Amino acid sequence: xxxxxxxxxxxxxxxxxxxxxxxxxxxxxxxxxxxxxxxxxxxxxxxxxxxxxxxxxxxxxxxxxxxxxxxxxxxxxxxxxxxxxxxxxxxxxxxxxxxxxxxxxxxxxxxxxxxxxxxxxxxxxxxxxxxxxxxxxxxxxxxxxxxxxxxxxxxxxxxxxxxxxxxxxxxxxxxxxxxxxxxxxxxxxxxxxxxxxxxxxxxxxxxxxxxxxxxxxxxxxxxxxxxxxxxxxxxxxxxxxxxxxxxxxxxxxxxxxxxxxxxxxxxxxxxxxxxxxxxxxxxxxxxxxxxxxxxxxxxxx
Numbered sequence: 001x002x003x004x005x006x007x008x009x010x011x012x013x014x015x016x017x018x019x020x021x022x023x024x025x026x027x028x029x030x031x032x033x034x035x036x037x038x039x040x041x042x043x044x045x046x047x048x049x050x051x052x053x054x055x056x057x058x059x060x061x062x063x064x065x066x067x068x069x070x071x072x073x074x075x076x077x078x079x080x081x082x083x084x085x086x087x088x089x090x091x092x093x094x095x096x097x098x099x100x101x102x103x104x105x106x107x108x109x110x111x112x113x114x115x116x117x118x119x120x121x122x123x124x125x126x127x128x129x130x131x132x133x134x135x136x137x138x139x140x141x142x143x144x145x146x147x148x149x150x151x152x153x154x155x156x157x158x159x160x161x162x163x164x165x166x167x168x169x170x171x172x173x174x175x176x177x178x179x180x181x182x183x184x185x186x187x188x189x190x191x192x193x194x195x196x197x198x199x200x201x202x203x204x205x206x207x208x209x210x211x212x213x214x215x216x217x218x219x220x221x222x223x224x225x226x227x228x229x230x231x232x233x234x235x236x237x238x239x240x241x242x243x244x245x246x247x248x249x250x251x252x253x254x255x256x257x258x259x260x261x262x263x264x265x266x267x268x269x270x271x272x273x274x275x276x277x278x279x280x281x282x283x284x285x286x287x288x289x290x291x292x293x294x295x296x297x298x299x300x301x
Contacts, residue, residue: 003283010290024048032286034058041065046073054078054289056282059269060138061218063191078285082137083278084269089141091268092186092216093149095240098262099212100125123212123237126150131182133175133198134217135160139188140168154178179206184214191218201226210237216268219244228254231261242268 004012013030015023027033027049034056035041041055046069057065057079070077098104101122109116130146132139135157143153153170156178165172175198179185185207189195199213200223207213213236215222224245230236238260244253247266255261269278 003280004287010287027052032056032290034282034286035064037061037064039064041070043069046070046075054286056080056286058275058278058282060084061190063218076289078282078289080278080281080285083276083281084271084274085137085141087271087274088138088188088216088268089145091242091264092138092142092188092214092240093145095214095216095242095262095264096125096184096186096212099214099238099240099260102260104262125184128152128183129154129181131155131173131178131185132170133157133178133185133187134189135165135168135170135172136188138216139186142186142188143168143170151184154182176203176206179203180208182211183208184212186214187217187221189217189221191220196220197223199223199227201229204230204235207236209235212237213239214241216240216242219247224253224255228258228261231258236260238262240264242266 004010013026015026023039024045027045029051030049031051032054033041033049033052036058041064043066046052046066052073052075054076055065055070055078057077060079060081062077062079065077067077102120106120109120126149129152130143131154132143132146133156135143135155139155139157143155146153147169155165155168155170155172156175157165157172160168160172173181185199187199189198195218198221204226213222213227219241222241227236227239227241231239239258240262241255242264243266244255246253249255249263255263269275
């Protein structure tokens with residue numbers, strides 16, 4: 001927290017080693033609070049912080065923060081929308097490559113003393129259509145990587161301006177049309193009432209037979225049981241999932257038995273570079289809010 005420590009008018013208290021009791025004690029006089037995804041900022045926590053003016057989330061998603069409760073108490077909520085962009089885009093393609101080329105299966109096979117190249121024949125990405133749902137910072141970065149792989153670029157994002165769509169250089173389609181045309185569908189949207197469960201059985205049925213699915217956004221965006229069925233039945237050629245509706249992934253999840261699936265434990269922004277970048281970004285925003293600097297939008301998804 002060097003950004004905050006450098007300000008003589010701010011006292012910084014690190015409560016991370018002390019647990020919830022130490023956190024609530026510090027909140028009695030805190031004007032600002034910075035959290036990562038493991039801390040839930042709810043009505044109870046906010047009531048324990050009478051002087052709180054701003055909450056900063058070191059990351060993009062704010063689903064661990066009760067935005068309605070914060071608004072009712074007049075507490076601004078800020079996130080760090082750009083710090084983990086590159087790391088998440090890179091992981092997206094890591095998941096896609098691992099699924100398309102059976103990398104995890106191949107590794108296990110070689111370690112077991114096997115050499116069955118025919119069974120591990122994969123799919124080339126070059127020339128395939130990449131469909132990105134949500135073309136914000138991360139989604140547009142994924143499209144840029146797709147361009148480098150020689151993929152056709154499709155996107156769906158009703159909130160972008162025509163100028164921004166032109167800058168990105170993809171063909172923008174309505175969601176259902178994208179599902180029907182894309183060989184790879186990758187999700188990069190926040191979890192909201194609008195996006196919750198947006199890829200279910202009906203939407204999977206619209207996708208091309210043999211298509212690939214990647215989700216490195218939020219787990220609730222896809223119906224996990226429907227995805228597992230599509231993999232088991234061979235309608236999807238493969239999938240890569242970094243996020244899940246319940247984390248850690250429950251023991252009884254059908255995804256655990258699904259074939260041609262690569263899973264990671266929410267690693268999108270889990271690089272040294274991203275952790276440092278989001279920490280600096282959110283600390284700077286919170287500092288400016290507490291010191292009365294001129295601010296842009298408080299929350300940027």
